[in-house]
Amino acid sequence: MSELSLVSAFPKAENAAWKALVEKALKGAPFSALESKTYDGAVIAPLYPPSKDGAVVPGRDPGAPWEVIQRIEIPDAETANRQILEDLNSGASGIALLFEGAVGNRGYALTADAGTLKAALEGVHLEWGVPVELQLGTNAKTVCEIVADLIAERGIPVNRTNIRFGCDPIGTLAANGWSDASVDETAALAKDLSSRGFEGPFAVADGRPVHEAGGTEAQELAFVLASAIAYLRAFEAAGIVLDDARRTIFFRLAADQDQFLTTAKFRALRKLWSRVEEACGLTPEPAFVAGETAWRMMTKRHPQANIVRGTIATLAAAIGGANAFTVLPYSGAIGLPEDFARRVARNTQTVLLEESNLYRVADPSAGSGALEALTRDLCGAAWRLFQKFEDAGGVVEALKSGLFQEAVTDTGKARETAMARRKDSLIGTSDFPDLGEDAIAVMDVAPTKTNGVAQTVTPLTPIRLGESFEALRDRSDTILAESGVRPKIFLACLGRPADFNVRAAFAKSLFEAGGIEAVAATSEQTLAETLDGFRASGASLACVCSSDKMYASDGAKAAKALKDAGAAHVYLAGKPGELEAALREAGVESFVAAGGNALETLSGAYEHLGA
Incomplete structure (x- = not known):
């Protein structure tokens, strides 16, 4: 019996034939009507040919799952400990401990004292290499020393732990307008921790302050790139060999519901950092890139829609090669999430990992004409903006001048205008609302009051795009x-x-x-x-x-x-x-x-x- 070929029954798909049909459907409207633009000004075409450059962007090891990280921001140590153990026993790979003044702090934080940390980490087997990410703001040095002392007190060999210390004075400065530590002090702390046997990473280049203020993808990438280079220079100046210094820095990006741009952004960061390594005379190594679902897309109204947005963002970051990822619980904009919302956040990732098997393919977007083009455009735009940081004397000086904040704020205003006109939308809030929705329960915990500190730069003020409709x-x-x-x-x-x-x-x-x-x-x-x-x-x-x-x-x-x-x-x-x-x-x-x-x-x- 001859084999039935269905392919031969259809004409070969040709770009010219497709364009002729499109022009007919447009009825005289210009072809550009099908194009859209990013907030960086890049044109997104309706159709792309296969990319001629389909090289895989080195990221996670092939077949290696990303880490499922749960935020811990519960002020009460015993409650925090119960939640940590619940998360780790129910699918989370690791935890992120948030402290006062940290980037991404929403008014709830752990206290930076030895008793709190000891109680919160009771029963957590740090010797098993459980990933623990410290998201630090105020008292970063104190927290790092407490954690190091706690590990020593327990008699745990340092090389069996997996601590990402996450000092980020530049991100803290951008988010809060002040920082109680300098880049040089962070380098000295990194050298001290290294002398105790910790391999790091010790610093994080975090793009969330830019994203939360409404910034573009290129602005976020340029900021993390400039921050990482500032840390790299400081670490080398402190006596850490450059080849080792680069491994003491990791990255964090926000992931939102724009799936393709998010994937392209994660891929672009790796390409950009590889370019920096080459410029330093180093053989490029895959950067460690963490991600978190975006705060600015979170809503109080119909918060269940945050689950869908969070799933899209997780998918996008996973395809983009994220090494670790955190899903904000869907009730996070209302208050401190309860158990069910945290469970949904964990399971969002578990389904994508274990049922969809997203981690099994290395860089699945390689060769996609659209994603390769977006990645390339983002690399170019981010590099040009990064060069402006360099011309200004570095990212800290750029923040002091206020020009960067002004550009990000302008983009944030443009996003809010697009929301007001519903050109950008948040389902359940600006579009298709439910006036009869049920109230969502959150923990009965009052937000932490932060001590007033004199600002030295204009902070990047976080926004949630749905707030005006919520009001x-x-x-x-x-x-x-x-x-x-x-x-x-x-x-x-x-x-x-x-x-x-x-x-x-x-x-x-x-x-x-x-x-x-x-x-x-x-x-x-x-x-x-x-x-x-x-x-x-x-x-x-x-x-x-x-x-x-x-x-x-x-x-x-x-x-x-x-x-x-x-x-x-x-x-x-x-x-x-x-x-x-x-x-x-x-x-x-x-x-x-x-x-x-x-x-x-x-x-x-x-x-x-x-x-």
Whole structure:
């Protein structure tokens, strides 16, 4: 029997044929309409040919899983110890201990004293090489010495431990505006720990302050590269041989829901660091790169959506070659997460490791035209920005001048504008909200109060992109608590469901993102029935929803009837085009459409409500 070949039944896929079909579908619109741009200005094309440079970027050893790291930021030592043991016994590879002033601190931290650390690490077999990552801010030297003394007190051979000391005075300076240690003091501490037998790493180049403030991928990469080089120079000056000094530094990047850019960013960091090693006359070795899901994409509203975003981010970082990764529990923006949220964070990684087997392929994105192009673009943009750091005298001097913070802040504002217009979105917060969502429980622990310290540079202020929408939702909750009902808007749906469904769904998502409940009919109604529905709804706002054809025939009539029926403000879903003058004369006061400023519309709606 001859073998059946399905391939021969289909014509060969040609780029020219695809482009001809696309141009036909665009109906005269430029091909560039399919392109998008990153916040770094790089163009993302709709289709890429296979990359001619498919070389694997050295990262994790082939077939080696990444480390599943759980954050420990519980102030009470005994509670922290129970959580550490639960995490390690339930799938986590290691732990990250957060201290006051650390990058990524959300108001909860361990106390930097020997009693706290001894109690928190009780029963943790450090001699088994359990990865312990110290995320340090204030009193970094003190914490490092306590940990070193604790290991000595237990009689554990230093070479059997796996401690990433994680000193980061540059990241602390960027995040807080101050640092109680210098780069040179960190180098001296690294030399002291090395003399005790620890191999490190002792310092981390952490990009999270840049990412959390809204920075671009290239800005984050340039910052970690410049930070690492500052540590490298200081360590060499302190007498650590350059070939050893590079191994005393590791990296940490944020991973967000932009899957391809996140993967490209992790790959680009390795390429950039290899270039630095070559420039130092060293044979490149794979850098150790840790990652954490991004704070700026975390939401308080519909926090379960954080699980999806966290999964995408973990997938992206894993494909990008992360050596260790931390998933922020989905309730982290609300408060200190409880057991279930921490369990979900662990299991997010366990599923990707053990069921999806993502770790078994080294650099699976190698050869992808899109990812290779993005990686290349990020390397170029980050290197140019890094050179500006160098010209300014290094990253610390660049922070002192404030020019870097200004650039990052500008990008953060651009992101917030894109969120306000819902060009960027957070599902469950800016789009498709659930006004009936249940409250999520968190631990009953008050945030740690930090001591006021005089700032020496302008800090990079963290943002969460959903905060403005959350503030409107809080306003709605207050009204509900005081009056028993939420603010409402009536969707006056004209014609058949086929006429109004799309725009009614858009309007519902828009207004409920601000906590204004949308009330609408689901079937065809006469204008009289629609007006009866408006009166019965208890709403004082109304939004006409239908097709352009229906707007031409019945839009003005419906708007006037709604205004006569007592609507305080009449909206219309869609762009009015040539009908605008007639619709406004009939009573339409605002038009809502994709690309408009949703936050301005929603804030205005509360003014129309008199709330």
